[in-house]
Amino acid sequence: MLLAIVVGAGAGAGSVVFRRCIEIFTRLFSGHSDYAAAAGTSNSHVPWLGPYFVLLAPVVGGLLYGPLVNRFAKEARGHGVPEVMVAVAQHGGRISPKVAVVKTLASALTIGSGGSVGREGPIVQIGSALGSTLGLLAKVTEARLKLLVACGAAGGIAATFNAPLAGVFFAMELILGTFSAEAFGATVLSSVTASVIGRAAFGDVAFLNLPDFHVDHLAQYGLFALLGIVSAVVGVGFSRFLYLIEDACDWLWRGPEWLRPAVGGIALGLVLLALPEMYGVGYPVLQKATEGNYAVGFLLLLIVGKMVATSVTIGIGGSGGVFAPSLFIGAMLGAAYGIGAHHLLPGTAGAVGAYSLVGMGAVFAGASRAPITAVVILFELTGEYSIILPLMLAIVLGTATSRLLTHDTIYTLKLLRRGIDLTAPAHGARIGAQKVGAVMEPSPAPLPSATGLTDAADALSRSGHGALPVVDDRGDYLGVVTAQAVAEALSEDPETAPKRVGQLAEPPTPVTVDQPLTQALHSLLAAPGTGIPVFDASGHEPVGWLSHQSALKAVHTATA
Template sequence: MALAVTVGAGAGVGSIVFRWCIKTFTHLLSGHADYAASPGAGNPQLPWLGPYFVVFAPVVGGLLYGPLMNRFAREARGHGVPEVMLAVAQRGGRISPKVAVVKTLASALCIGSGGSVGREGPIVQIGSALGSTLGRVTKVTEGRMKLLVACGAAGGIAATFNAPLAGVFFAMELILSTFSAEAFGATVLASVTASVIGRAAFGDSAFLNLPDFHVDHLAQYGLFAALGVGAAVVGVGFSRFLYLIEDACDVAWRGPEWLRPAAGGLLLGLVLLALPQMYGVGYPVLQKATEGHYAVGFLILLLLGKMLATSLTIGIGGSGGVFAPSLFIGAMLGSAYGIGVHHLLPHSAGAVGAYALVGMGAVFAGAARAPITAVVILFELTGEYAIILPLMLAIVLATATSRLLTRDTIYTLKLRRRGIDLEGPAPGAPIGSQHVGAVMEPLPSPLPSSTTLADSADVLSLSGHGALPVVDDRGAYVGVVTAQAVAEALAEQPEAAPTRVGQLAEPPSPITADQPLAQALHTLLSAAGTGLPVLDDTDGRPVGWLSHQSALRAVHAPA
């Protein structure tokens, strides 16, 4: 608890420093507190350049943060969250402490000089690095180290967006990829601590101010559902376009890596000259879109422009997040969609701002496949509860559609392109490429489903397994019964308790003989007993047994 609070406090202070750095560098390089609020204006410090200063601002920024990252922390390049996910999944939560310092300066310089990226990726990496450093200093176990990393991520999101609940679910859904009472309690402590510090510095106001909204017609739910499906396509398209541009930059650039952000900054500057609304994070433009100040054609232009500007910023070696760009793209899509349906159904379409908000959440859900985080953070960022039902509907449909379209998210795709599977083993791990069929044990004698609980308790106590397969009267596999389930049933009231073991049998998540062992371990570790049946990949009948002991034997088995 004390460590979680400490990490939350560090993340809160880190978010204050980070946002101050962004504001300072933005003012130094553009002459404005937020250039997106006055696009096309000149730099008051360089009046003779007029609006053309935006061509050179990214070059100057790249000359500063490019050598900084190349010399001290190359992992600070990019949008940050995938590196934290990798550290938790395969590196025991270990993140270099210098990442916090380098990421703060590099991302602030990138955003301040016009980089069209968000601040959530950097603050997640900053907070996580603080949590990892504290865990290393206090010499906690690997499990606690991972939890402290998640606490840092939760605190960073909570403080920078004034969204404590979203910080908790972001950490559990994306960083830890698991839900437990301990993880929830620790991340809540960190998130609350960081939020208190963040609110003391930034105030306690909603991120967006939307007009009152009410669903007056059931037909609107159909419109929101269609928006959710379309937003998933846009979210997946944004993910693919991001890495397409990054690949193109990799092919085109043949010079030293420290110079790449400056050289590519010239291209980014030309994009900013054509569309100055892309400068920095772009929250003022997003706010205007939700208020309906832009025409449909210009909204589509802003959507495509953000995709290009963000992808180019990341591709040239910039440092910043993709969460805020996802919200921006979703707002443009939702606003354009809302204006369109309002013209077609003026009496039942509802407010344009509501479609913008739903589009924000749905595009992020389509890109990142984090539906709980998407729902909670949009609610907290706006304070608009009336939109929650359409928001949930669109986000769930966006998540499902995204899963049908691709197996990867905008975060995991970056890692998979480097040959890293978060569900698999780390490169060089002793348990690596083996398949379940190579290490499984013989299948224990199954229990007939008609066996009484007393008899099954005797068999389980002598079997050496904490669970056994169960078959019906015809010998067909029906599931697994655990010793815990039998013991709990025997402790119930006799008239209310089951009498046969078949009533307690449940089919666990399937493991097949041709499945990679590293992937099957996730299923095994989450199972209630000490082992699981291995199923034939053709007819689904049990052919073996996978236990923790048999998995460990893979260390000595030939690869």
């Protein structure tokens, strides 16, 4: 817990430094604290260039951060979150400490010189690197090291966005991929500590200033539901377009990698000249969209422009996140949708800003499939609770639609393109690639569903397993009963407690003989007992048993 607090303090301080660096470099390259708020104006440092300075800013920025990333930390390139995810899933939470320094400078230079990316990916990687470094110095166990990495991610999100709850859920939903009391407690401590530091530096203010929204007609829920589905399609499309442009940049570039951001900066500069609202993160433009200050045609142009500008920034080797661009695209989509709904149903549709806010969450959920994070972070970023029900509806539908459209997310797709599957064993791992059928053991004798709890307890104590399969009178498989379930039932009131094991049997996540062991391990670890049944390829007939011991035998088999 003490280490979590220290990591939170480090992540909070890191976010302050990172934000200050962005402000310094933005003012240096553009002459404004945020050029998106004064799009199309000249740079006070070089007024004679007029608005054409945006052609040079990305080139100069690329000349600075390109060699820095290429020489000291190549993993600092891109949007950062996938690198943290793979560090936790396959590298035991180990992240080089130099990543924090390089990522801070590279991302601040990218955003300050016009890169159309966000700051959440960098701060997640910065905070995670701090957590990993502290954990390695303290020589904690691997499980605790992973938790400290998540604490750094939570603290970074909390401090930079003034969103302590969102930081916690972001860390557990995307970085750890699991929920537990220990993880929740540690990430909360880190997030709160970082938030205190962030609020001391930036103030306790909401990310967006929005008027009160109210759902006055039930028909609006239908409109919000449809927006959630449309947003998911756009979110998935953004993910695909991002990597399509990155592939094109990889195919076109034949020079040294350190020079790629500078040369590619020419293309980014042309985008910024045509649409200067794409300069940097673009929060001022997002605010105006939620206020309904743009026409539908311009909103649609901003959606396309953001997709292009962000994709080009990442494709040429820039460093920055994709969370803020997802919010930006969602806000423009929602505002355009809201204006259209208002014209079609003027007495029913309601405020345009409500659709803009819901679109932000739904596009992010569609791209990342992190619905809890999407709901919480939109609530915290805006402080607007009255829209929570439509927001939850749209985000859940957006997440479900995204899952129907694709198996990957904007984060995991980057790793899959490198040949890294987070559900597969790490390269060179001694366990995981084998098929379940090759390592399973014979299934233990099943318990009839009519077996009494006392007899079941006796059978479980003699079996050597913490769980046993249960069959009905015809011998058909019903599920698994665990020693824990039997013990809890025996401790209850005899008048109301279950009398037979058939009442306690629960089917665990099915595992088949042709499944890779690495996938089955997730089901085994999630099961309450010490083993789970293995089914035939059709998934209907139990043919064996997978336990922790039989999984470990795979190591012996591989080295024998």
